[in-house]
Amino acid sequence: MHKDLKKIYINLNPQKKEAANLTLQNFSNYTPLIGLAAAVVLVIIILLQAVGLRKMYTARIYRNEWLEWEDRASLIKDVKSETALLNKEKESLQEVLTPKYEMVFLLEDIFSSLPKNIWFEGFVLDKDFLDLRGYVVRWQEDHLVSLDKFINSLRKKKYFSSVFSKVKIKNSQIDKVNGVEVLRFFIECRR
Numbered sequence: 001m002h003k004d005l006k007k008i009y010i011n012l013n014p015q016k017k018e019a020a021n022l023t024l025q026n027f028s029n030y031t032p033l034i035g036l037a038a039a040v041v042l043v044i045i046i047l048l049q050a051v052g053l054r055k056m057y058t059a060r061i062y063r064n065e066w067l068e069w070e071d072r073a074s075l076i077k078d079v080k081s082e083t084a085l086l087n088k089e090k091e092s093l094q095e096v097l098t099p100k101y102e103m104v105f106l107l108e109d110i111f112s113s114l115p116k117n118i119w120f121e122g123f124v125l126d127k128d129f130l131d132l133r134g135y136v137v138r139w140q141e142d143h144l145v146s147l148d149k150f151i152n153s154l155r156k157k158k159y160f161s162s163v164f165s166k167v168k169i170k171n172s173q174i175d176k177v178n179g180v181e182v183l184r185f186f187i188e189c190r191r
Contacts, residue, residue: 095127102159103125105159105160106125106130106159106160106163108159109154109157109159109160110132110154110160112157113150113153113154113157113160114150115146115149115150116139117136117137117138117139117140117146118134118135118136118137118146118147118150119134119135120132120133120134121133121134121135121184122134128190128191129164129188129189129190129191130164130188130189131170131186131187131188131189132185132186132187132189133184133185133186133187134184134185135175135177135182135183135184135185136182136183136185137180137182138181138182138183143172143174143182143183144172144183147169147172147183147185151167151168151169151187154167154189155167163191164189164190164191165190165191166188166189166190166191167187167188167189167190168187168188169185169186169187169188170186170187170188171185171186172184172185172186
Protein backbone atom coordinates (compact mmCIF):
# COMPACT_ATOMS: atom_id res chain seq x y z
CA MET A 1 0.00 0.00 0.00
CA HIS A 2 1.05 3.41 -0.72
CA LYS A 3 1.32 6.08 1.97
CA ASP A 4 0.31 8.95 -0.22
CA LEU A 5 -3.18 7.68 -0.95
CA LYS A 6 -5.84 10.24 -0.22
CA LYS A 7 -9.23 9.46 1.20
CA ILE A 8 -12.18 9.82 -1.04
CA TYR A 9 -15.53 11.04 0.25
CA ILE A 10 -18.72 10.40 -1.65
CA ASN A 11 -21.79 12.49 -0.83
CA LEU A 12 -24.88 10.38 -1.48
CA ASN A 13 -27.20 13.20 -0.48
CA PRO A 14 -26.56 15.97 -2.93
CA GLN A 15 -28.50 18.54 -0.93
CA LYS A 16 -26.29 20.62 1.33
CA LYS A 17 -27.51 20.87 4.94
CA GLU A 18 -27.24 24.08 6.79
CA ALA A 19 -25.61 24.18 10.19
CA ALA A 20 -28.57 25.94 11.81
CA ASN A 21 -31.00 23.29 10.58
CA LEU A 22 -28.70 20.53 11.90
CA THR A 23 -28.49 22.13 15.36
CA LEU A 24 -32.25 22.62 15.47
CA GLN A 25 -32.80 19.01 14.41
CA ASN A 26 -30.36 17.69 17.04
CA PHE A 27 -32.04 19.86 19.67
CA SER A 28 -35.49 18.55 18.78
CA ASN A 29 -34.21 14.95 18.72
CA TYR A 30 -32.49 15.06 22.15
CA THR A 31 -34.89 17.33 24.07
CA PRO A 32 -37.18 14.52 25.24
CA LEU A 33 -34.20 12.53 26.54
CA ILE A 34 -32.81 15.55 28.38
CA GLY A 35 -36.24 16.31 29.83
CA LEU A 36 -36.67 12.70 30.95
CA ALA A 37 -33.20 12.68 32.57
CA ALA A 38 -33.97 15.98 34.33
CA ALA A 39 -37.29 14.58 35.58
CA VAL A 40 -35.56 11.44 36.92
CA VAL A 41 -32.90 13.54 38.69
CA LEU A 42 -35.61 15.78 40.16
CA VAL A 43 -37.57 12.76 41.44
CA ILE A 44 -34.38 11.31 43.02
CA ILE A 45 -33.63 14.64 44.72
CA ILE A 46 -37.20 14.86 46.04
CA LEU A 47 -37.02 11.28 47.36
CA LEU A 48 -33.68 11.96 49.08
CA GLN A 49 -35.10 15.13 50.62
CA ALA A 50 -38.14 13.18 51.85
CA VAL A 51 -35.94 10.48 53.40
CA GLY A 52 -33.72 13.14 55.02
CA LEU A 53 -36.74 15.00 56.44
CA ARG A 54 -38.16 11.73 57.77
CA LYS A 55 -34.89 10.91 59.52
CA MET A 56 -34.70 14.42 60.98
CA TYR A 57 -38.27 14.09 62.25
CA THR A 58 -37.52 10.68 63.77
CA ALA A 59 -34.33 11.99 65.36
CA ARG A 60 -36.23 14.93 66.84
CA ILE A 61 -38.84 12.59 68.30
CA TYR A 62 -36.11 10.36 69.83
CA ARG A 63 -34.26 13.41 71.19
CA ASN A 64 -37.46 14.70 72.80
CA GLU A 65 -38.14 11.28 74.31
CA TRP A 66 -34.53 11.06 75.54
CA LEU A 67 -34.82 14.45 77.21
CA GLU A 68 -37.85 13.13 79.08
CA TRP A 69 -35.96 9.99 80.20
CA GLU A 70 -32.49 11.52 80.70
CA ASP A 71 -33.00 12.26 84.41
CA ARG A 72 -34.30 8.76 85.02
CA ALA A 73 -31.41 7.25 83.06
CA SER A 74 -28.84 9.16 85.12
CA LEU A 75 -30.61 8.09 88.31
CA ILE A 76 -30.53 4.45 87.17
CA LYS A 77 -26.84 4.78 86.32
CA ASP A 78 -26.12 6.23 89.77
CA VAL A 79 -28.07 3.42 91.45
CA LYS A 80 -26.15 0.80 89.45
CA SER A 81 -22.77 2.26 90.43
CA GLU A 82 -23.84 2.50 94.07
CA THR A 83 -25.06 -1.10 93.95
CA ALA A 84 -21.69 -2.22 92.56
CA LEU A 85 -19.90 -0.41 95.41
CA LEU A 86 -22.20 -1.98 97.98
CA ASN A 87 -21.59 -5.43 96.51
CA LYS A 88 -17.81 -4.93 96.80
CA GLU A 89 -18.22 -3.79 100.40
CA LYS A 90 -20.47 -6.77 101.11
CA GLU A 91 -17.83 -9.17 99.74
CA SER A 92 -15.10 -7.60 101.86
CA LEU A 93 -17.30 -7.77 104.96
CA GLN A 94 -18.09 -11.41 104.27
CA GLU A 95 -14.36 -12.15 104.14
CA VAL A 96 -13.95 -10.52 107.55
CA LEU A 97 -16.96 -12.26 109.02
CA THR A 98 -16.01 -15.67 107.71
CA PRO A 99 -12.27 -16.02 108.31
CA LYS A 100 -10.32 -18.89 106.86
CA TYR A 101 -9.20 -19.93 110.32
CA GLU A 102 -10.49 -19.92 113.86
CA MET A 103 -9.48 -16.73 115.63
CA VAL A 104 -10.09 -18.22 119.07
CA PHE A 105 -7.50 -20.95 118.51
CA LEU A 106 -4.96 -18.45 117.15
CA LEU A 107 -5.34 -16.16 120.14
CA GLU A 108 -5.22 -19.13 122.52
CA ASP A 109 -1.92 -20.29 120.99
CA ILE A 110 -0.46 -16.78 121.10
CA PHE A 111 -1.39 -16.04 124.71
CA SER A 112 -0.47 -19.49 126.00
CA SER A 113 3.00 -19.02 124.47
CA LEU A 114 3.66 -15.64 126.09
CA PRO A 115 6.34 -15.45 128.75
CA LYS A 116 5.55 -13.24 131.77
CA ASN A 117 7.86 -10.45 130.66
CA ILE A 118 6.26 -9.86 127.18
CA TRP A 119 3.15 -7.81 126.51
CA PHE A 120 1.45 -6.72 123.30
CA GLU A 121 0.94 -3.28 121.88
CA GLY A 122 -1.31 -4.63 119.12
CA PHE A 123 -1.52 -6.91 116.12
CA VAL A 124 -2.63 -6.74 112.50
CA LEU A 125 -4.40 -9.77 111.09
CA ASP A 126 -5.01 -10.27 107.38
CA LYS A 127 -5.90 -13.40 105.45
CA ASP A 128 -2.25 -14.13 104.59
CA PHE A 129 -0.28 -12.61 107.46
CA LEU A 130 -0.26 -11.69 111.14
CA ASP A 131 1.98 -8.92 112.51
CA LEU A 132 2.50 -8.86 116.28
CA ARG A 133 3.82 -5.73 118.04
CA GLY A 134 4.84 -5.55 121.64
CA TYR A 135 7.47 -5.09 124.33
CA VAL A 136 9.85 -7.34 126.24
CA VAL A 137 10.98 -6.34 129.75
CA ARG A 138 14.29 -7.71 131.00
CA TRP A 139 13.41 -10.16 133.76
CA GLN A 140 15.62 -13.05 134.82
CA GLU A 141 16.97 -13.30 131.23
CA ASP A 142 17.90 -11.17 128.24
CA HIS A 143 15.24 -9.52 126.05
CA LEU A 144 16.15 -11.52 122.96
CA VAL A 145 16.18 -14.83 124.84
CA SER A 146 12.60 -14.20 126.02
CA LEU A 147 11.54 -13.18 122.52
CA ASP A 148 13.19 -16.28 121.03
CA LYS A 149 11.36 -18.53 123.54
CA PHE A 150 8.08 -16.91 122.56
CA ILE A 151 8.68 -17.44 118.81
CA ASN A 152 9.80 -21.05 119.30
CA SER A 153 6.74 -21.73 121.44
CA LEU A 154 4.51 -20.32 118.68
CA ARG A 155 6.19 -22.54 116.09
CA LYS A 156 5.47 -25.60 118.25
CA LYS A 157 1.76 -24.85 118.62
CA LYS A 158 -0.14 -27.21 116.36
CA TYR A 159 -2.93 -24.92 115.16
CA PHE A 160 -0.83 -21.74 114.92
CA SER A 161 1.91 -23.46 112.91
CA SER A 162 -0.70 -24.97 110.56
CA VAL A 163 -1.99 -21.47 109.72
CA PHE A 164 1.29 -19.50 109.81
CA SER A 165 4.34 -21.55 108.89
CA LYS A 166 6.83 -18.65 108.69
CA VAL A 167 7.41 -16.75 111.93
CA LYS A 168 10.29 -14.28 112.20
CA ILE A 169 11.34 -11.07 113.91
CA LYS A 170 10.77 -8.24 111.48
CA ASN A 171 12.27 -5.48 113.62
CA SER A 172 13.37 -4.85 117.22
CA GLN A 173 14.85 -1.91 119.07
CA ILE A 174 15.68 -0.90 122.62
CA ASP A 175 13.33 1.74 124.01
CA LYS A 176 12.35 3.22 127.38
CA VAL A 177 8.81 3.07 128.76
CA ASN A 178 8.24 4.89 132.08
CA GLY A 179 11.98 4.90 132.68
CA VAL A 180 12.30 1.13 132.20
CA GLU A 181 14.43 -0.27 129.39
CA VAL A 182 12.35 -2.49 127.09
CA LEU A 183 12.83 -4.18 123.73
CA ARG A 184 10.15 -3.12 121.26
CA PHE A 185 9.51 -5.89 118.69
CA PHE A 186 7.64 -6.56 115.46
CA ILE A 187 7.04 -10.22 114.63
CA GLU A 188 5.86 -11.21 111.17
CA CYS A 189 3.88 -14.43 110.71
CA ARG A 190 3.17 -15.56 107.13
CA ARG A 191 1.37 -18.51 105.59
